[in-house]
Amino acid sequence: MxxxxxxxxxxxxxxxxxxxxxxxxxxxxxxxxxxxxxxxxxxxxxxxxxxxxxxxxxxxxxxxxxxxxxxxxxxxxxxxxxxxxxxxxxxxxxxxxxxxxxxxxxxxxxxxxxxxxxxxxxxxxxxxxxxxxxxxxxxxxxxxxxxxxxxxxxxxxxxxxxxxxxxxxxxxxxxxxxxxxxxPDAEFFHPLEGSEVVRSGKDLTLFGYNISVHWSLQAADILSKNHGIEAEVVDLFSLSPLDRAGIAASVSKTHRAVIVEESEAPVGVGSEVMAIINEECFFDLDAAPVRVSSANVPQPYNHTLEKATIPGPDDVVNAVVKMMGKA
Amino acid sequence: MNAADKKRLLHEMLYARRFEERCYEAYVERKIGGFLHLYPGQEACCHGVLEAARAGEDHVITGYRDHVHAIKCGADPKEVMAELYGKETGSSKGRGGSMHIFDVKHHFYGGYALVGGPFPLAAGLAKGIKMKGGDEIAICFLGDAANNQGTFHEALNISALWELPVLFVCENNLYGIGTRIDRSTAVTDQYKRVCGYDIPAVQADGQDIEVVFKAAQKAIKHVRSGKGPYFLELMTYRYRGHSMSDSNAYRSKDEEADWSKRDPILILKNRLIKAGDLTEAAYKKLDKKIIDEIENEVIKFAEESPEPVVEELEKYVLAENDPYVHGGPN
Missing domain, CATH: 3.40.50.970 (Thiamin diphosphate (ThDP)-binding fold, Pyr/PP domains)
Structure with a gap:
């Protein structure tokens, strides 16, 4: 290794x-x-x-x-x-x-x-x-x-x-x-389809991919330490096709979903995952799914504005706390 | 080119003409849907160039006016017609249509409907040939209007820079859809636009198949010998509109009449008759034979072939059972 x-x-x-x-x-x-x-x-x-x-x-x-x-x-x-x-x-x-x-x-x-x-x-x-x-x-x-x-x-x-x-x-x-x-030192081929549970949890699922997997993991740690909420984190490494079965399995277990994406919300990963949840496991939900996404603007140059555009772990924590009714 | 070759080419060009005319009828009868771009008037371009090439071995790609190029490469006309009918027996199993004829076993790589799209694909075929060490070449047939796309310049630059074995054949039929070339293009002689890439570029008569053949022989010799790309501009004319949905109202009757005097089939036919190698009666007999063959074999096959089944709608989107999708063969 x-x-x-x-x-x-x-x-x-x-x-x-x-x-x-x-x-x-x-x-x-x-x-x-x-x-x-x-x-x-x-x-x-x-x-x-x-x-x-x-x-x-x-x-x-x-x-x-x-x-x-x-x-x-x-x-x-x-x-x-x-x-x-x-x-x-x-x-x-x-x-x-x-x-x-x-x-x-x-x-x-x-x-x-x-x-x-x-x-x-x-x-x-x-x-x-x-x-x-x-x-x-x-x-x-x-x-x-x-x-x-x-x-x-x-x-x-x-x-x-x-x-x-x-x-x-x-x-x-x-x-x-x-x-x-x-x-690993030994050669291996990663599946091109599927998703991976990178943190197991019972209270809700955070769906991330690429950099937002890391935001989700950081948020899950904060949620566990500060709020007593155990989040599951699912890594959607395949965006096409999306892992319908994996998404449904996690939501059926936790009954809540937050999709974390660096991209803008419209016509995005979050909207697609929400649609899959609707189609596959709507009646397992205890709360309406939520997206944590970028502001829908052309990316500004100014550092402060840029930071305000892109979500991060804190935004995920806030969305979860609100969803869980602990705000 | 001897008399027998000329007679065979006359047969092939006349077959192509009658095939396309029969497509027109089938379209009017609504047997063929979508867009239909026909080739009459330009037959000497395809047949002259591919006669000088190794049809079936050299790697050919073109735009949407593609039926005749596919057939000259070796595609079965029955399968081409069945494709136009949208049948399961069609060359693309009814999934492609007129603009997407493919026959990969004869090295015909399609049939693309974005104007200028095949330029870089042709350069890529040539890159592949070069890497694999074969002596085939890539041949890209497109119209004059495709040269106003960025892909033309990008592919010419890359082909010259990497000395790729690709022949670009420009069938200059003077119109881009319904706009005459001098109204869309600053330099109407297309070969002149290639000089900036230091690629040999020649303009030739595209109506006389012997002229096309000789020009193509020279071009192909250059490309096959490893000297890099070549650009051959063939001056030609299409009799039909751009597609079947084209009113053809943008051209004068005089212009059409002038070009019909330089019909590629007429030129070769008259030459053969003059040389004593063909009679008018023999020509008429050949024409009848071709028309009957298209009707009794090609159209019959397309008519009687089954439709694709809806259960297979999603077949061919992705590879079937590819082990690497699930982490490799282990």
Whole structure:
């Protein structure tokens, strides 16, 4: 077991998959000679060379389409889009080509491509570099969306995504690349579907994913210590498909749900989880589910305004205390 | 190109013409739904280029005017027609339709309906070929109007930079949907727009299949020898509207009459007759044979084929039983 950073876990997964299969390549802006903006491809250029570790022009739709086209004939590309904000430019190829080609070819063709991209709000990057776009990707039929909350998941999800024959979008987070965590030394593949109970509790369920799993865990500790409330925390590492059975199982046990997301509320993970709860286990509820979400504004630059936009553990605690009638 | 080759190509182009005309009828009869983009007038482009290529081996991709390209690559016309009818026996099992014909076993990669979408996909096919070490090439057929998309420039830049084995064929039919090229495009000669990427670019007559064939031979030799991409602009004309929902009111009758004199089938037919390799009677007999074959085999197959079953609506969205979805084969 090694205690390594999130970026190191991603780098290790690249390294192993590229060593395992000569048709695995990686491509993106500054990923080769420069080693990647977040170091996720550090050292790979020297090890595997420029044909397999490809510095692309700043042409997101173009190089994403190139990766998708290469995947049609057996190449397994891992495409890094430097910021999820730029993925909008590649949306045509992701949405219209990768996600739909299996269906519209009647199963003849598939696009086994991995697209990794960090989203989330970092530090004062402004409206065009702070977006959360998971809600957009998770609505696309034919595209899998996973999002790692730990180095272990970051490693195992990428490994499985490379081997999976579907296009997989991996939503990472700019603030998490230096987070440390234990990753087993032995190779493993993390499931691309499902959810994980990361803290067991009886009083309510906090649903989180990516960075909001950590806010939820911090909130659960505070709730336990200060309010005597035992929260269960469920990590929704797969955003598409969402784990209907896992969501229902936890809510059927705790009878209360709070969905914690860094994204804006409309048409988001929270609204989808609430819909699933309605459809699967409405009569198990003791209280109306609640969302803790970002303010629905273009991300402001000013530090104080930025902080006010994004929720955190305190907001989760407040929402739970109110829900439990202990405010 | 010898007389036998020319006669075979005349047969193929006439077949393509009659196939598309029969699609038109089936559309009017409401047997075919959705959008339907027909190819008459442009036959020499597809047939000339793919005759010079290794059809069925080289990796071909195109836009939504795709039936004839698929057939020339080796797709069974019955399956193409069944696809237009939305049948389970269609090339895409009725899930694709006219704009999404695929025949991957013959290396025909589709059929895409976003104008300019295939440019980067073609470059990607070429990247894959290069990595795997084969000597096939990628061939991307698109119209002139696709060159006003960003993907055109992005893919040209990447293809030149990485020296990818891809031939871009621009079938310049002078109209982007219903807008004439000089009203949409600052530089109407498309080959001139490629010079900024240092890719060899040539303009040729797209109505005379022998001219197309020779230009394509030169282009393909360049690409296959590892010298990187090539751009071939073929000047052509489509007789029908952009799609069946097009009133075709934006063109003059004089213009249409002028182009009909340069019909690709007429040009080749007259040349064969003049050389003593074909008679008018033999041509008429061939035409009748083709029309009967399309009716008795192709249309019959499409008509009699079963519909897809609703129980399989969600099939093909994702891979079936992929072990890595659940944590790998262990």
């Amino acid at each position: 090694a205690n390594i950073m999130y970026w190191e876990a991603i780098q290790r997964a690249h390294d192993e998959e590229m060593t395992n299969d000569p048709l695995v390549i990686c491509m993106g802006e500054d990923i080769g000679v420069a080693g990647g903006t977040y170091k996720a491809t550090k050292g790979l250029f020297d090890k595997f060379g420029p044909e397999r570790v490809i510095d692309t022009p700043i042409s997101e739709n173009g190089y994403t389409g190139v990766g998708i086209g290469a995947s049609f004939i057996g190449i397994r590309p891992i495409i890094e889009i430097m910021s999820v904000n730029f993925a909008w430019l590649a949306m045509d190829q992701i949405f219209n080509s990768a996600a739909k080609v299996r269906y519209m070819s009647g199963g003849q063709l598939e696009a086994p491509v991995v697209i990794r991209s960090p989203g989330g709000t970092a530090h004062q990057l402004g409206a065009q570099h702070s977006a959360r776009m998971e809600n957009v990707f998770m609505g696309i039929a034919g595209l899998r969306v996973v999002t790692p909350s730990t180095p272990k998941q970051a490693y195992g999800l990428l490994k499985a995504a490379v081997r999976c024959n579907d296009p997989v979008f991996i939503y990472e987070h700019e603030l998490m690349y230096n987070m440390k965590g234990d990753v």
